[in-house]
Amino acid sequence: MPARKQTLTRLDNALQRSLRDVREELELPEEFPAEALAEAERLQADPPTADADMTDVPFVTIDPEGSTDLDQALHFERPGDGFVVRYAIADVPAFVEPGGALDTEARERGQTLYAADGRIPLHPASISEDAASLLPEQLRSALVWQFTLNARGEVTETALTRASIRSREQLTYETAQQRIDDGSADESLALLQTIGELRIALEQERGGASLDMPEEQVVEADGRYSIERRVLLPAEQWNAQISLMTGMAAADLMLSVGKGILRTMPAPPADDVQQFRAEAAALGFEWPEGATYGEFLRSAERDTPRSMALLQSARRLFRGAGYTVLDGSQKPEEVIQAAIGAPYAHATAPLRRLVDRYVLGHCLAISAGEPVPEWASAGLDGLPEIMQSTGQRASALERASVDLVEIAVLAGREGEQFEAVVIQQREKDARLQLVDPTTEVTCETAANPGERVTVRLVKADLQTRSLEFAAE
Template identity: 50%
Template sequence: MPRRHVKLHARPPQEVQGEAVDVLVRRGLDDLRRELDVPPSFPPDVLAEAADVVRRGPSGSRVDATDVPFVTIDPEGSKDLDQAVHIGRLGDGFRVQYAIADVAAWVQAGGAIDDEARRRVETLYAPDGRTPLHPPSLSEGAASLLPDQVAPALLWTIDLDAAGAPVQVGVHRASVRSRSQLTYTGAQAAIDDGSAGETLQLLREVGLLRQAAERARGGITLPTPEQVVEQGADGVWTLGSRATLPVEEWNAQISLLTGMCAARLMLDGKVGILRTLPDADPRDVQRLRLSAHALGVPWPDGATPGDVIRDLDAANPRHAALLTDATSLLRGAAYVAFDGELPAFTMHAAIAAPYAHTTAPLRRLVDRFVGETCLALSAGTPVPDWVRDALPELPGLMSAGDKHAAELERGCLDLVEAALLTGREGQVFEGAIVDVRADRDEGVVQLRDPAVRGRIEGAGLPLGEDVRVRVVEASVPQRTVRFALADDQADSASA
C-alpha cells in the first residue's frame, strides 16, 4: 500500500551557544568519522592503480549488448550506478535483462584496489557525503552504468512465465549502454501519467507479480519510512521521514529476483555465499500477536506476521508501534559461505527463499564475488581460484562492515536529532509512543515535527497513543536526546 511521505520544511538557522546548528552538525560528523575510523581518502597507491586501469580499459572479453535500451532508476544525483534494467514481453511471460556493473573487469584480485575494498567492505553514507568502497574514478566514472557510456556488465537474462516465476536464468559478460538515468520520482510520475516506455510499464506489471509471489511465499516487508537527514541550499539541516514510492518497491523486486536466482545457481553448484536470516522465534511472533491485540490492530485467523505487517501504515501511531515491535522478527541475519558441501541453513526468512547479494558491486564487497561465482556456474566453467580463496573470510568481513555502516548511520541520526533540539530543552512537542519497556519505566517516542525518535522516561507510557512530550536533554557531544511526558500528560498517565 502507498506510504505517507513526510517532509520537514526548512527553518531559520538556530543559534546555539553562539554557534549555528550547521557548525555543530559538521563538527559532530567529523568527530563521529574519526571515532569510527572512517577513512578520509584513498591511499595514493589505490588512486594510482585506479587511474591506470581506467587508462587501460576493462579486462576480459564480452558480447556486445549496447543495442538493448537499458535504463537506470536511482535516487536523484546518484553517480555510482550498479544496475540497469530492460524488460520485454516473451510470449505470455517476460524477459528481464538486468545489467550489473562488472567491477571485476577493473579490480585485480590482490591488487591495491582489492585490498582497500576488503578493508572498507561497503560504501558508507553520511548527511554531508559518502565514503565510497572504490575510488570515484571507477565507482562514479568508468565502472558506473552512466547514461550513454559503454560499460562492462554482468548481464543477467531471466525469463519469467505469465505469473512472474523464473523459468530460465543465465548470466554472461557484456558491454552495455544505458539510454537514460531515471529518478524514482520521475519514473513514478511517468508511470502514473501514462507516458512511461515499455520497460517502466512492464516493471510495474512484473513488480506486482513478484510482490504477489512474495506474499504467497510468506515474505515479510516492514513498511517503515526511513529517517532522512538533509541540508538545504540555505545551509539549514532538516530531519524528515521518507517513504518509498511504488516504483522503488517494484524495482527492488527485480533486484530480489536476481539475488534469488543467484542463490539457486550457487546452491546447485555447491559453491558461493548466501545472505541468510533465520525464522522468527515463535515467542516473538506470539508477543507480536499480543501487542497487536493490545493496540487494537486486527490479526485475522490464519494470518501470518507478513500478512498483518504488510497492511500497516506507519503514519498511524498504533501501527507505528507494532512496526517497531515487529523488528524483533528479523534478527540474526548472516552471510554463509560454502564450497563443496551445502550449509545446514540456506533460507532468508524475510524473503522466504534462499537469497544472495549480487546487484550492488560498486557499493558492497560481497557482490563482486557472488557475481563471478554465478558467471562461472552459468557458463559451466570453474569458479576462479581468487573467488574460492576469498569465500571463507567474506562472512566475517561483511558482518563487520554491516555493523560499521549501521553505527555510522545511527550516529549521524542521533547527532542531527540532538543538534535540532539543542537549546529547546523544556519545549513541548507532539508525537506518539512507539515502544515501551515497562520494566525500566521508559520507551521510545516518535515526534511529528521534527521527525526525531528518542528515549522517553516515565511510568505508564501509553503505547501506540498520541502524546505531548517535553525535551529533557539534547546533547550534541553525547549524541543523545531524552524526553518526558508533558505535565498534563504525566498527570493522566499516573492517574
C-alpha cells in the same frame, strides 16, 4: 506520501564538528591509499570491454535523485504471455585485480558508508562514480542477468553474461513513478509495475515478509542539515522485487554446485511472533485469521505514528541475519533468508558492497558451465566476518548521524511541549516519535506502544550529545 523535513537554521558548525568526531571515534577510513588511487586511475583510462554486445538494448537506471554510483540498469519485454527481464549489473569484478591495492582496500572497507556529512565509498570515485558506473549514454561492460518469466512472474530460465551496454536514461524513482502513473512510460518501464506486482504476489505465496520501514535520511543542502522520512514509492518496491529475484537466482546457481556465499536469516521463533501479534492487537491493528506475519505486515499502513510503533515491534522478527559460505562439502543446515522465504544472495550492488563481487564471480562461471575462478573462491575466506563487522560500523554511523541531526533540529527549544506517540517500551525507557517535528526520542513513561503522550524538552546539547525529554 510527500517527504517531511525538519530544516536546521542554527548550530551547523557545531553539528559538523560533532559529525567529524563520530568519524574519528568509529575509526572510519578517509582517503584511499595512493596505490589504490593509481590503480583506479589506470583502470579508468583503459576500462575493460566485453565480447558480447547488448548496446542495442535500451536499458535505463532507476535510483534516488543525485545518485552517481549506478549499480543496476534494467529492461523488460513481453513476448507472448510471459516476460523477459534483462538486469545489468556494474562489472566491478573486471575492475578489481585480485590481490591488488583496490582489492586490499575494498576488503578493509567492506561497504560504502553513509553519514550526514558525506559518504565513504567502497571504491574510489573514478571507478564507482565514473568508469564502472552505468551512467547514461556511456559504453560500459556489465554483467547482464537475463530471466525468462512465465505469466505468473516465475523464473523459468536464467543466464548471466558479460556484455557491453549503453544505458539510455537515468531515472529517479519519482520520475519513474510519475511516468507509470500518467501513462507516459514506454513499454519496458510500464512492465516494471506488472512484473513487480507479480513478484510481490509470489513473495506472499512463499511466505516472505517485508518490513519496509519508512526511509530516514540525513539531507544536506548549502551546508545545512535536515532529516527526511518518507514511505517508499510503489516503483521502489517493484524495483526491489527485481533485485530480490536476482539475488534468489544467484543463490540457486551457487547451490547447484555447492559453492559460493549466501545471505541467510533464521525464521523468527514462535514466541516472538506471538508477542508481536499481541502488541499489534494492543496497537489496534486487526490481524486476519490465518494470515502469516508477512501477509499482515504487507497490509499494514506505513505513514502514521501508530504504524511506526508496529514496525518497531516487528523488528524482533528480522534478527540473526548473516552470511553462509558454500565450500563444496556438505550443504549447510541454514540456506534460507526467512524474510524473503527462499535462498538468497547479495548480487546487485557491487559498487557499494564487497560480497556482491564474489557472488557475481561465482555466478558468471557457473552460468557458463566453467570452474569458479580462484580469486572468487579464495576471497570467501573471512568474508562473512568482514561483512558483519563493517555492517555494524555502517549501522553505528547511520544511527549516530541521525541522532546528532535530531539534537540539532531541537536545540534552542528547551522547555517546549511536544505531542508524541509511544512506539516501543524498553527496559528503562520508551522510544517515542514526536508528531512535529517527526523525530524519534527516548523518555521515561508508563504509556504503552501506540498511546499518545505529551513530553517536554529538557535538554538538547550537541557538545554532550544529549537529548532529554520528560513526560508531562
